[in-house]
Amino acid sequence: MTSSGPVKEMASVxxxxxxxxxxxxxxxxxxxxxxxxxxxxRRIQLWGVxxxxxxxxxxxxxxxxPMVWAVELSFTSYDMVSSPRGIGLENFESLAADPIFRQxxxxxxxxxxxxxxxxxxxxxxxxxxxxxxxxxxxYCMSAMFLTNLMPILxxxxxxxxxxxxxxxxxxxxxxxxxxxxxxxxxxxxxxxAIIFVTVWRFAxxxxxxxxxxxxxxxxxxxxxxxxxxxNAGRRFWHVTxxxxxxxxxxxxxxxxxxxxxxxxxxxxxTGGGPGNATRVLSMLxxxxxxxxxxxxxxxxxxxxxxxxxxxxxxxQMRIFMNREQV
Amino acid sequence: xxxxxxxxxxxxxxxxTLVQGMGAAxxxxxxxxxxxxxxxxxAKAPVKLAFWTFENPQxxxxxxxxxxxxxxxxxxxxxxxxxxxFGDLGKKISVGFATGTAPEGFVSQDWFMPTWMDKGxxxxxxxxxxxxxxxxxFTNDFAAAFVKGATQDGKVYGYPLWFYGFCNYLNTKxxxxxxxxxxxxxxxxxxxxxxxxxxxxxxxxxxxxxQGFKFAMHAxxxxxxxxxxxxxxxxxxxxxxxxxxTINNAAGVKAMTARASLARQYGAEDPADSIATNPxxxxxxxxxxxxxxxxxxxxxxxxxxxxxxxxxxxYFKPVQYPGVEPGKGISTTYGFNLVVxxxxxxxxxxxxxxxxxxxxxxxxxxxxxxxxxxxxxxxGWADNPAVKEFPDVAEIIKAKDQGxxxxxxxxxxxxxxxxxxxxxxxxLTNADIKTTLDEVAAExxxxxxxxxxx
Numbered sequence: 001m002t003s004s005g006p007v008k009e010m011a012s013v014x015x016x017x018x019x020x021x022x023x024x025x026x027x028x029x030x031x032x033x034x035x036x037x038x039x040x041x042r043r044i045q046l047w048g049v050x051x052x053x054x055x056x057x058x059x060x061x062x063x064x065x066p067m068v069w070a071v072e073l074s075f076t077s078y079d080m081v082s083s084p085r086g087i088g089l090e091n092f093e094s095l096a097a098d099p100i101f102r103q104x105x106x107x108x109x110x111x112x113x114x115x116x117x118x119x120x121x122x123x124x125x126x127x128x129x130x131x132x133x134x135x136x137x138x139y140c141m142s143a144m145f146l147t148n149l150m151p152i153l154x155x156x157x158x159x160x161x162x163x164x165x166x167x168x169x170x171x172x173x174x175x176x177x178x179x180x181x182x183x184x185x186x187x188x189x190x191x192x193a194i195i196f197v198t199v200w201r202f203a204x205x206x207x208x209x210x211x212x213x214x215x216x217x218x219x220x221x222x223x224x225x226x227x228x229x230x231n232a233g234r235r236f237w238h239v240t241x242x243x244x245x246x247x248x249x250x251x252x253x254x255x256x257x258x259x260x261x262x263x264x265x266x267x268x269x270t271g272g273g274p275g276n277a278t279r280v281l282s283m284l285x286x287x288x289x290x291x292x293x294x295x296x297x298x299x300x301x302x303x304x305x306x307x308x309x310x311x312x313x314x315x316q317m318r319i320f321m322n323r324e325q326v
Numbered sequence: 327x328x329x330x331x332x333x334x335x336x337x338x339x340x341x342x343t344l345v346q347g348m349g350a351a352x353x354x355x356x357x358x359x360x361x362x363x364x365x366x367x368x369a370k371a372p373v374k375l376a377f378w379t380f381e382n383p384q385x386x387x388x389x390x391x392x393x394x395x396x397x398x399x400x401x402x403x404x405x406x407x408x409x410x411x412f413g414d415l416g417k418k419i420s421v422g423f424a425t426g427t428a429p430e431g432f433v434s435q436d437w438f439m440p441t442w443m444d445k446g447x448x449x450x451x452x453x454x455x456x457x458x459x460x461x462x463x464f465t466n467d468f469a470a471a472f473v474k475g476a477t478q479d480g481k482v483y484g485y486p487l488w489f490y491g492f493c494n495y496l497n498t499k500x501x502x503x504x505x506x507x508x509x510x511x512x513x514x515x516x517x518x519x520x521x522x523x524x525x526x527x528x529x530x531x532x533x534x535x536x537q538g539f540k541f542a543m544h545a546x547x548x549x550x551x552x553x554x555x556x557x558x559x560x561x562x563x564x565x566x567x568x569x570x571x572t573i574n575n576a577a578g579v580k581a582m583t584a585r586a587s588l589a590r591q592y593g594a595e596d597p598a599d600s601i602a603t604n605p606x607x608x609x610x611x612x613x614x615x616x617x618x619x620x621x622x623x624x625x626x627x628x629x630x631x632x633x634x635x636x637x638x639x640x641y642f643k644p645v646q647y648p649g650v651e652p653g654k655g656i657s658t659t660y661g662f663n664l665v666v667x668x669x670x671x672x673x674x675x676x677x678x679x680x681x682x683x684x685x686x687x688x689x690x691x692x693x694x695x696x697x698x699x700x701x702x703x704x705x706g707w708a709d710n711p712a713v714k715e716f717p718d719v720a721e722i723i724k725a726k727d728q729g730x731x732x733x734x735x736x737x738x739x740x741x742x743x744x745x746x747x748x749x750x751x752x753x754l755t756n757a758d759i760k761t762t763l764d765e766v767a768a769e770x771x772x773x774x775x776x777x778x779x780x
Contacts, residue, residue, distance in 0.1 A: 077779070080424030081445050094776070100769065165598045166533060180532050185598040185754045271544075275751035290417045291739050293441075294776070295424075 067306075073299035080293050091300035101301065103276045104284045107191065108305070111266075111280055112259040112312075114195040115202075119255040120248065122203040127210030128236075141211070144204035152201070156268035159197045160184065163269075184270050187277035194265055194278055202258065206251045213247035214240070249320045253313055260309050281305045370402040373677045376429035377405050378419065380412045384625050385488065388695040389433070392685040399684075403677060413545065416739075423447055423669075430670035431678040434484060434663045436475045437547075440734050442665070443478050449668040450481040455679045469659075471731050472702045476663050484663025485682045486702030491657035491725030492551060492620050493644035495608070497636075500526055500536070500617040512645040513618075514655065516584050519648040523594035526617035538594035540616040541585070542607035543753065546739075546746035552620055553745065554658040554732055557581040559650050564733040564741065571770035573745065574763035582759050586752055597753035612636070620647065623698035623722045644721045646728070659729030661702050700726050740773035 076084035163183035272279035289298030422428030476484030513519035523538030562577035611619035612632035649655030689707035
């Protein structure tokens with residue numbers, strides 16, 4: 001009894017195998033199908049994904065994850081010590097009623113507008129000047145680009161001393177009859193001074209971008225325009241500017257985003273003062289989060305800043321796209 | 327006779343009794359060795375502690391020296407000793423608590439104590455472990471004003487370390503230059519203060535060659551330290567009993583008017599220059615660009631490093647603040663506590679308290695390395711000759727003993743920032759004092775309301 005079971009099982013298995021072998025013989029011959037083998041294009045895609053995956057994971061964990069968490073935090077009260085507590089829109093409501101937030105928002109907009117416009121204009125002007133065949137232009141470009149190689153902290157400290165009431169800037173202006181200007185301690189001049197330092201720092205960087213764009217414009221266009229009797233101004237207006245439009249768009253968007261995130265310059269040069277004259281949103285975020293331990297409120301300010309920049313970038317793109325279609 | 331002889335014999339140490347005694351002692355030691363070894367092993371289990379403090383040229387190296395010495399004497403204890411810029415320490419600790427990376431022990435500036443204690447972040451200390459028989463014995467050994475900020479509900483949360491007041495530092499040479507006797511003519515009330523500062527000021531058009539006095543305007547904390555005694559002596563207060571900010575009441579306006587008068591009325595100060603000068607707030611006084619400056623005790627080494635001549639010829643002198651009534655000026659005092667993170671394991675909390683007891687066990691060594699930063703403890707240092715021979719130490723200790731504390735509030739940082747911004751507006755943009763103080767009070771009240779909401 002004990003040994004008959006397995007024998008029977010083996011017999012039934014072998015008969016089953018024999019039947020299936022007969023069935024297979026009856027069927028028309030087909031090449032063996034390898035289910036695990038993917039199509040070439042799919043395999044290429046998977047390889048691509050596998051290469052990109054670490055970067056995607058990096059962004060998901062260190063960039064988009066925190067962004068989503070920041071949005072979530074903006075609806076909470078969180079002091080970094082106890083657990084976040086949901087409070088709905090309270091952070092946003094209190095921000096709307098906070099005069100310091102409103103002033104910081106206004107300062108941020110002024111700073112973005114001022115520095116973006118000037119960076120674009122000065123960067124373009126420098127690029128146009130450098131692209132002319134003036135002797136030593138390349139050396140000038142190298143010298144100007146050096147401003148980007150200096151540590152931002154050193155730049156801020158140096159400018160703080162230069163713009164001191166008894167600093168070099170006032171001493172240089174004195175022979176021209178300019179009376180003492182309290183650049184950093186007068187609410188009327190503090191923000192323009194910071195914008196000036198920003199432009200000094202970043203315009204040469206964008207000059208290189210414009211220069212690349214200018215060099216890409218074929219000389220034929222200028223020659224044709226010249227043959228048609230266009231003067232230098234008209235050639236700039238009708239040839240250079242339209243062909244530089246993508247570069248201009250790029251510079252405006254990037255410099256605006258850069259300006260929106262500016263922190264160190266006002267923090268080190270004026271500390272946000274005098275009063276609140278140079279306090280920008282990024283400074284307010286830092287103070288609210290790390291000095292006052294109100295991370296929920298700081299996250300709400302971040303969300304506001306993010307929204308403003310999203311809208312700004314979206315509008316820029318719309319305007320640019322419409323122009324391109326025309 | 328026999329009895330006497332027996333009695334004598336019983337007291338007499340013979341070779342036999344000596345050998346017996348030694349044998350018994352040896353046996354006892356042998357029997358007790360396993361227990362002693364176990365006890366020793368338990369006490370000496372390896373302990374690794376993280377400890378943070380602030381950077382300062384004198385104070386940080388002294389704490390570091392004591393910690394190293396403790397580790398040498400207690401090889402089972404390892405202390406990861408880290409330090410940060412003075413203004414960053416509080417923020418670092420906040421982030422540390424948020425991320426679970428706060429150290430087990432740290433030095434807390436006392437204005438942060440209400441916040442840490444309110445959030446339950448500090449562990450109560452065992453006063454007996456710190457060497458005091460009772461709570462009262464502990465609290466009585468420290469300046470009352472300081473202890474008030476380090477204790478709550480009969481428990482001690484901070485072991486007071488340094489505690490000092492601010493003095494008005496004079497450049498006595500410049501006093502003499504303008505015909506003033508620094509020993510008699512130092513300003514004792516606000517009017518004298520303005521007049522003396524004006525006399526000491528030298529201007530070249532709209533440029534100050536020398537300022538009579540200079541307020542530090544580079545940081546909120548300094549604004550608070552320097553305005554605090556002006557507010558208190560003018561009868562003002564930061565908050566009323568209900569917690570409402572009262573800086574904008576009549577006394578507050580009067581105090582701010584007195585503060586602003588140095589520049590507005592006497593023209594003895596250039597606020598625009600003050601805000602832009604850093605990194606050492608007392609640098610202009612050390613470099614003789616201003617004649618008077620309110621400062622914490624200044625170490626002789628700091629004077630020597632910036633102005634060797636000033637130290638060699640000793641033409642400096644700390645005196646007390648001016649007051650509303652002549653000679654009744656008071657200073658701001660503040661200090662530092664050694665504290666323990668409530669989230670640290672129990673064994674580490676105990677080890678830290680042993681470390682703190684050791685750090686504070688040689689106050690004369692502390693004074694020698696960090697003078698003239700006075701200590702919070704009443705006993706064990708002030709009568710020592712090394713302390714007494716320090717120049718003008720009596721004034722420094724008097725400033726500490728008569729000083730008033732910075733406001734203790736859970737919204738201290740918001741208050742300091744709001745006042746700092748207000749002072750900037752008043753001094754730099756000539757804003758109206760009452761309107762500005764109303765804005766400051768409203769801002770602080772908003773912060774208090776937000777804090778209460780949680």
